[in-house]
Amino acid sequence: MQQALIGVIGGSGLYHMEALQNATEHILDTPFGKPSDVIVTGIVHDVPIAFLARHGRGHRLIPSEIPYRANIHAMKQLGVRYLISMSAVGSLREEMKPLDMVLPDQFIDLTRRRVNTFFGDGAVAHVSMAQPVCANVVDALARAFNEVNLTQSVKLHRGGTYVCIEGPQFSTQAESHWYRSMGASVIGMSNMPEAKLAREAQIAYATLAMVTDFDCWHPREAHVTAEMAIGNLMKNARRAQQIAAAAIQIIGNERPPSIAHAALASALVTQPNEMTPESFDRLSKVISAAS
Numbered sequence: 476m477q478q479a480l481i482g483v484i485g486g487s488g489l490y491h492m493e494a495l496q497n498a499t500e501h502i503l504d505t506p507f508g509k510p511s512d513v514i515v516t517g518i519v520h521d522v523p524i525a526f527l528a529r530h531g532r533g534h535r536l537i538p539s540e541i542p543y544r545a546n547i548h549a550m551k552q553l554g555v556r557y558l559i560s561m562s563a564v565g566s567l568r569e570e571m572k573p574l575d576m577v578l579p580d581q582f583i584d585l586t587r588r589r590v591n592t593f594f595g596d597g598a599v600a601h602v603s604m605a606q607p608v609c610a611n612v613v614d615a616l617a618r619a620f621n622e623v624n625l626t627q628s629v630k631l632h633r634g635g636t637y638v639c640i641e642g643p644q645f646s647t648q649a650e651s652h653w654y655r656s657m658g659a660s661v662i663g664m665s666n667m668p669e670a671k672l673a674r675e676a677q678i679a680y681a682t683l684a685m686v687t688d689f690d691c692w693h694p695r696e697a698h699v700t701a702e703m704a705i706g707n708l709m710k711n712a713r714r715a716q717q718i719a720a721a722a723i724q725i726i727g728n729e730r731p732p733s734i735a736h737a738a739l740a741s742a743l744v745t746q747p748n749e750m751t752p753e754s755f756d757r758l759s760k761v762i763s764a765a766s
């Protein structure tokens with residue numbers, strides 16, 4: 476099968492990758508079920524990539540229904556070593572305004588009904604999530620942002636904590652204030668367990684978060700609605716596409732090292748020869764070194 480170096484997962488409003496050439500659609504299956512939709516492979520700036528619409532084209536999946544394990548497994552099957560996640564987020568900070576972009580460096584996982592690991596059923600691993608995103612992929616996204624945003628019409632915030640809620644309902648005001656008091660900077664519903672699973676699969680992950688609203692804590696701003704979030708995301712979609720393409724070029728040229736690439740070196744408790752044949756078969760792609 477065609478291989479890809481970089482994966483891109485497009486979130487709300489981002490259901491295809493504009494710069495993709497030689498696009499080929501793949502209907503993949505994995506030991507963890509089917510991904511959200513077809514995976515489209517192709518070339519961006521001479522770099523082989525794979526694109527997946529997280530909610531499916533046509534936005535058919537609520538965040539709790541997204542087959543996170545299948546999505547990451549499918550990327551791994553395609554040989555992906557770096558994963559760029561694109562997401563709409565609400566802002567929990569005055570200085571992070573709608574249309575700004577954020578490169579989160581931490582997550583708080585408040586999801587409640589999602590399978591969050593490839594392990595279990597006879598195979599144990601505990602990966603570190605202390606630094607949940609790859610600093611080098613973040614760096615590539617920041618440099619790409621500066622290349623694209625030459626007029627400086629949009630602001631980039633480097634660092635910030637993304638709190639992931641179960642959804643699909645937006646938060647209550649009490650919750651929104653609580654997340655602020657936890658120190659969270661932005662809020663979304665989809666980056667967990669995606670980031671955890673990418674780490675288990677030893678894929679370097681980072682998120683380009685696009686601020687679409689002030690959630691519902693702000694005394695003077697309107698409370699978030701889906702219409703508002705998608706509307707503001709669409710205003711930024713072209714810029715987001717350009718940033719992703721520029722980041723792909725940087726990562727493709729530099730192929731930076733990542734702590735994620737060796738995440739299982741100190742994490743695997745059950746040695747492969749101690750796993751049952753079924754567990755080993757199910758996990759063989761996940762635990763394999765990146766190709």
Ligand SMILES: CSC[C@H]1O[C@H](OP(=O)(O)O)[C@H](O)[C@@H]1O
Nearest residue numbers: 486487538562563663664665704
């Ligand atoms: C349509 S607003 C809520 C929706 O947007 C975000 O999705 P994604 O991260 O895939 O861009 C948020 O997590 C919710 O799923």
Ligand SMILES: Nc1ncnc2[nH]cnc12
Nearest residue numbers: 563564565662663664690
């Ligand atoms: N306020 C918000 N809460 C959760 N997810 C979001 N995605 C975009 N805005 C959001």
